[in-house]
Amino acid sequence: MQRGYAPYTKRLVVTASGDASSTIASAIAPCSSLTQKAAFFCCSVLAFIATSLLFPFTSIAIPRTIVLGANHSTPPYVIAETQKGLEIEIIKAAMNSQGYDVTLVFASQYRMASLLKSGKLDAVTPVTTSSMPEDTYISDSHITYRNIAVSLTSHNHTIHTISDLNQHVILAFQNAKALLGDEYRNAVGSSPRYLETPDQQKQVHSFFVQQDSVIVLEERIFQHYMQQLPPDKLTAYTVHKPFPLTHYHVAFRDPELREIFNMGLKAIKKSGEYARITGNYPQQCEHNDRTHGPFPTGQKADSQPLQ
Template sequence: MKQLLFFLMLCINFKAYCLSPQYTEKALVIAASAYLPPYMMEHTNSGIQLEIVKAALKSQGITHLDIHYMSNKRIEQQLIQGKIDIALNFPATVHADVYKSEALLYYQNVAISLAASEFTINSVYDLAGKSVLAFQNATNFIEPPFKSITHILRSYDEVINQEAQVDHLMKGWVDVIILERRVFLYYLEKYKQSAKHLPFVVHPIFQRAPRPAFFNNKALKETFNIGLGKIIDSGEYQAIIRLDGTEYAKLSTDKLSK
C-alpha cells in the first residue's frame, strides 16, 4: 500500500514538473483585482496574495508572469473564455472548466457601521432597512443567504474601488459597508492621513472564506499546489504573510475604533 501511494505521488510530481518548461517560454497570464490592498496592489505589482502566487510558481521554475488588473466580473469572464491562465478572484460557483487550488489564505468579510448609529447587527437579516455599500460582485462571493436578503435593504450598491466605501461610511452617506477586514483597515489608515475618522463598529456576521487561485488547466493547478506546499514547508509562506501589510490585521477592534 505504501509503495502504491509513493508511486502515485511520484507520478503527480513528475506530471507537474513536466508542465513547467512550457511556461518558462511563454508568459503566464494572471488576473488580479486592481483595488484590493494589502492583498493585491497594482502600483507595486505586489501584495500578500500576489507574493504567495509568485513564490509558489517560482518554486516550480515558473517566473515569466504577466499580471493584468481588472474587475472581478471581467476576471470571471476572461478565465472561462481561456484568455488568462490564473484568476485570483473568482466567485464560488461551479464551472466545469475551472480548477481551484488549495487555499492561498482566508478572507474575513465584515459589516461595518458608525458607532453613533447604535446598530445591532448579529446576522445578515439585521441589515434590513439599511443602506448598504458592498464590494463588486459581493452577492456572488459572500455565502447565502446574503444575496437573497438584498431586496429587503433600504438601498444596496456595489463599488469596484473600495476606498470609496470608507469615505462614504465616514461621511454618513451609507449606513453599512461590507468588505474584507484587512482591506478596510488598509483604507482606514489611508483615510486617517487626510480626514478625521469617526468611531465605528465591526460586525463579524460572515464566515471566514478560503481564497484559492483558479485555473483553466488542471495540470497547471496541480503544479501550483505542489509549489504552494513547498513554500509552506520552507517557511517562505509564513514570511510573506508576516511582512506584507498584515500589521493592520493584528490590531484589535477596540484599538482601531478609538
C-alpha cells in the same frame, strides 16, 4: 496583455555522468573529417555536450513562465500599478519555489474566463469552488477573504447575523447582492436605504464623513483604506462578523500546473515565507463586535487589529 506571448513551455534539463574525458575525445574525433563549416557546427554542439559531461549531475534549467489573469486592483490583495499585493505575492512565491516565473494580465472576471478558455492565460485568480471557469483545475486555497459589517460604535448597533442588517442603512461593495447569497439579499431588501459602490476607497471615506450607514466590505480592504485617512477623520468604530469566511483558489488550464502550484504553496507555508508575506499586510481579527478607537489627535489608526 503582451500579444503573441506564449504560455509556459517545458524546462530543458541536461545531466551527465561517467568517464567524461574519454567520451569527449571519442566524440570530437569525427569532426576532423568534415568541412570547415560543418566542423564548426559539429564542435559547437559537442562543446555543449562536453560541458555537461565534465560536470556530472548538474542541470541547466530554462525558467518557465506562466501567464496569470487577476482582477483589476483590489488593494491590498492586488495592486496593478506595482504588480504586487498580498494575493499576487503569495502566488508568485509559490510558483517561484518550483522554478516558474509569473507574468500578470489584469482584466475583469468575465474577460479572464474568456482568455483562459482561448489558451491566452494559464491560470486566473481569485475563484471559488462555485465560480471556477469551465474545464479548469482548481488549486488548494491560497487566500481567505472575510467580509465584515462596520458601524460607528456610538450607534450601538447589534449585528450578529446577516438578517440583523435589515434594519440599517447599508453601503456595500459592488455586486455584494450577487456574491453574498440569498440570506444577505433578503436582509438588505428590507433595509431603509441600500446602495452598492465600485469605489471602496470612497466607501470607507464616506463612512467616517457621513456617519449614517453600516458598510459591508472585506476586512483587509477596509483596513487598507482606513489607514490612509488622517487621525482627525477617524471615529471609533465596531467590526461585526456575520458572514462566513470565503476561501479563494487559483484555476489552472493544466492539471500539472495546478499540482505544481499546490506543491509550491505547501513549500512556502513550511518555510515560513507565506507567514512573512501575510505579515506585511493588514491582519484579520478573530473577534466579533470588536471596538476600535477612539483616535486622539495625532494617533494613527491601528495597523493591526485589536486582539
